[in-house]
Amino acid sequence: MKTILMLTFCLALSSFGDTAPRNYELWEPQAAPNNGRSKWESTKSSKRPKSYDHDWERWSYPIGNGYTGVSIFGRTDTERIQLTDKTLHNRGIYGKGGLTSFAEVLLDFNQQKVSNYRRSLNLNEAIAHVSYMHKKVSFKREYFASYPDNIVVIRLTADKKGSLSFTVRPEIPYLAMKQRTGSITAVDNLLTLKGTMPLFSCNYEGQIKVLNEGGSVSANAKDGTIKVSEADSVTLLIATGTNYRISAKTFRNASAKKLDPKQFPHEQVSARIQLAQDMGYAALKENHFKDYQNLFGRVSVNLNSKPSVDPTHILLQKYQKGKTNTWLEELMFQYGRYLLISSSREKSLPANLQGVWSQDYYTPWSGGFWHNINVQMNYWGSMSTNLGECFQAYTNFYKAYLPIARGHAADYVRKYNPKQLTKGGDNGWIIGTGANAYYIPSAGGHSGPGTGGFTAKLLVDYYKFTQDKKYLEEVAYPAMLSLSKFYSKVLIPHGNKLLVEPSASPEQTSSAEQVKGMPGHLKGGRNYITAGCTFDQGFVWESYSDTLSLANELGNKDPFLDTIREQITKLDPILVGADGQIKEYREENHYSDIGQPRHRHISHLCPLYPGTLINSKPEWMQAASKTLDLRGDRTTGWALAHRMNSRARLGEGDKAHEAYKRFIRERTATNLWALHPPFQIDGSLGTMAGVAEMLLQSHDNSIRVLPALPKVWKTxxxxxxxxxxxxxxxxxxxxxxxxxxxxxxxxxxxxxxxxxxxxxxxxxxxxxxxxxxxxxxxxxxxxxxxxxxxxxxxxxxx
Missing domain, CATH: 2.60.40.1180 (Golgi alpha-mannosidase II)
Structure with a gap:
């Protein structure tokens, strides 16, 4: 895959931009509060777990390098540095794997009374800062997570020699839950945390190197700590790793055989720590900054804004009270870009439901890759906001799970339309909703097989944005051709129509009374299973249309394309109901005859955004607008992001902005993380895409400039x-x-x-x-x- 050409655009040097650099940062005049977490108790709930920590969710600052996520609290008595490694999973709330916290690193300073305190997260440089005065000494800290060196770096300094004294005290969380083993050793200036997650034969290790300038360090082997005494400055290097390897075997094998229990990450973690030590702090920081700025510095925006001097929580509070500040809207856009860079890099796993951050024992909804909207929303803005490289993580993930997805497709055809099964041949591929680093589901349940087309749209868009011909030939077109073969085998004749059956509109629930006398049925007493939901029919159409388009670019003459050309005319994917709405189900007449009228998902509008079908007819666009009016904006964080993008696609700039405002006012934490609730990264990344969609569109083979500009962004x-x-x-x-x-x-x-x-x-x-x-x-x-x-x-x- 070729590297996208670098740009010379820079936040400070834009030809259209401000004469002075725009400095984007989150900052507070106090450390994050320390109220403690709730006691963990067994629960089947996928919402906030009993290990919930309000201060982590609302006040910590996130840094990350795609592999490792770090949450920083900036405390002066005991600093808390919470670590997440994307590959470390326990059984999770569904028993199929789920992200869990990797470690806690505590720094005991015992500095209670401080002055001139300030902590910040600078988005221009991806570095967190803490500064304060204690006993007439000025203390400073810098924190960053480097992608090129895969290392977390913390630098502590004081303006008076010999003033740094503290204890480094790591913890392995949730050992009492007995899903993992673990131990901590302290030798010289090195702390090592290691153990095993037996369920997946996952061996993990973290190392913390304490490098002092002046003073001394001493290890306490008994309690696994290192004490720093009277140092001038200290650099902490942190590396994490597991024996996880992304491959079809990891998804296919039984739990204990997913990974090789004889492989340990010790050598590679040690090598990274040693290389970082050899490089030194200055070189590590330079490497990090150049790598990060190459991505972040490509895009600048000014949304009729003036930078605010308020602490972030005050800025948010004022906005919530109706004092709309376009600076916060602009900051949120750039924060989304920062979070995507921090949680999805070329060689890492993709950004999951929580990006790369989790302090939980059981991460909500397993912290997985949910393919009925959430993982797609993570990447809607990656190409338009000039971060195409960040999507390569998902491409690699797709390549790894493809053999499993092919098996799922064959099983699906065998179960629902066995006459169409090609024995020993290509039955296509399909993926369902709740995937994670160890598990790939098939389609079905509360979401129909449109999840495959929803996912494949990302692969198509990556090519369309980058024009990478090798990607087209090796990834995008083969993916679309194969997916279309799957759809061709699961379409069932209904008169002169071809309908997906069984079909479901993701997560929508209905009552028995609503579906009484209807042709479908309730599954689990809640989800209506029928034929030809708009979500499924729409993504079959999108997939067929994209396959034909890509085949045309390649000059491909595959005979199967004729099947697509014939079937696409029989899909009848978009229907308008009696209330002028886009129907969610074919058998509905009035809006919400079936399902919840204010449901968070607007799956039947996916052919509007991220699809293109609804855009092809003015009457369908009008019906889509009516549907959004009926659905309303009183909903969850990520669902507001989808409404925002849909309004933008309709050219309704002020209504898109209203959805954005509601998102900020009602679904944004004081650290500007998005709340479903609980915290999910998709809302932040989805609204980032929404801002871009309001400013620039290109889905109809033309560049549309300012297609949904709201009045408030007038200049x-x-x-x-x-x-x-x-x-x-x-x-x-x-x-x-x-x-x-x-x-x-x-x-x-x-x-x-x-x-x-x-x-x-x-x-x-x-x-x-x-x-x-x-x-x-x-x-x-x-x-x-x-x-x-x-x-x-x-x-x-x-």
Missing amino acids: GHFDGLVARGNFVVSAKWQEGKASLISIQSRSGGVCRVNYPGIAKATIADSNGNAVEVTREGTDQIHFSSTLGETYLIKQIQQ
């Missing part, structure tokens, strides 16, 4: 967002009207731009030469672009 600019076709777009606007548009072509090809009055604008290349364009009415133009060239559009007359 501003954005630099570095990406449109399909691999075009990098920047724009500046005043009083709601674009005054300047810049487009960089990273792959060449035809560039089509849509904006009111653009046909009368002037278009020039980077040398000032006029560009020959074809005008399509008053609002659309297209021209042939050259790879690497930048085009400037100005004097736009609306």
Whole structure:
């Protein structure tokens, strides 16, 4: 997979941006409170577990490098540094694996009375800071998690020599629950935590190296601690690892055989620690910053905002009380980009339901990869916000689980339409909802097999945004062709229609009275199972359409494409009901005849966003808008993000902004994490995508600039967002009207731009030469672009 070309866009140096750098940070004048966690008790609930810690969820600051997540509290009596490793799972709440906390690292300072305290998380550099005065000494700390060196670094300094004295005291959490073994050793300046999760034969190890300048360190082998005495400065290096290997075997094998019990991570963890020690703090920090800024610094935005001087919790409180501040909206967008970079990198597992952070024994909903919207939402904005590399983690995950997904497809066809089974041949692939690092489910239950098409849309979009031909040939097109073969085998004739059967609209529940006399049935007394739900029919259509599109780009003539061309005309995927709504179920007449009227999922609108089908007819778009009105915005965090993106796709900028405002006011914690509740990362990443969708769209083969601009963002600019076709777009606007548009072509090809009055604008290349364009009415133009060239559009007359 080729590396996406680096950009020169920088938050401080944008040609359209501010003259001074915009510094994005979360900050507080106090350490995170310490109220303790709830006592753990056995529970089957998938909501907040009994190990719930309000202060962790609401006040800690997250850093991460894709592999390891770190939550920082900034305390001066005993600092708490909580670690999560994505690969360390216990049995989880469903018995199939679930993320669990890796370790706690406590730093006992015993500094009770401090002054001039400040802690912050700087998004421009991905470094957390703590500073304060104690007994006339100024203390400072820096924390970062480096992806290139896969190491967590903590630097402690004081402005008076010999002032740093503290104890490093690690803990292995939840040992009393007896799902893991563990021990801690302290030798010289090294602390080692290691043990086994017997269920999966998962061997884990963490190392903490204490490097002092001045003073001394001493290990206490008895209690597994290291004491630092009268040092000038100290650097802590932390590395975690397990014997987890991502492969089909890991998903397929029985629990105890998923991993090799004879493999231990000791050598690779030790090597990383030693290399980091050899490099030194300055080089580690430089490596980290260059790597991070290469991603984060590509995009800048100004949403008619002025930076606030308020602490983050005050900024949020004011917003919640109705004092809308577009600075917070802008900060939340960049925070989403920060969280995605921190939780999903090329060689790591993908961002899960909690990104890469969990302090729980049983992480809510197992902390897995939920394929009926949540994992997709994590990546909706990865390409448009210029973070395409972050999606490579999911591509690698897909490649690993594909053999299992193929087996699931064959089993599914055998069970529901055995006459269509191709013995020993390609029956396609399918994935269900609740996947994790050790388990891949098949379709079914409370979500229909549209989960496969929902997932595959990400693979298609990665190609469309990057124009990576190798990816098209090796990943995107084979995935779509095979998935389409699966769908062709599970469509059942209903008169002249072909319908997915069984079919379900994800997680929607109904009463027995609602479905009395209906052709379907309730499963588990709640979920209505029927034929041809819009969610499933829509994603069959999306998958068929995408397969044909990609085949055309490759010039592929596979005979199976004729089957797709014939079947796509019989899907009848979108139906409008008596109330002007998009039907969720074919047999409904009025809105919510079946199901909950205010349900969090809007699965029947997925063909609007992230799909494209509903956009093809104005009457369907009108029905989608009506459906959103009926569904309402009183819902969970991530569900507001989907509503925000859907409104943006409809061009309803003010309504998209209303969903965003409600998300911030009602579903945002004081550390700006998104709350379902409890904490889930998808809301943060979904609203990040929503901001981008309001500013730039490209789903209909044209670049639409400011397609859903709300009145409150009347003046501003954005630099570095990406449109399909691999075009990098920047724009500046005043009083709601674009005054300047810049487009960089990273792959060449035809560039089509849509904006009111653009046909009368002037278009020039980077040398000032006029560009020959074809005008399509008053609002659309297209021209042939050259790879690497930048085009400037100005004097736009609306």
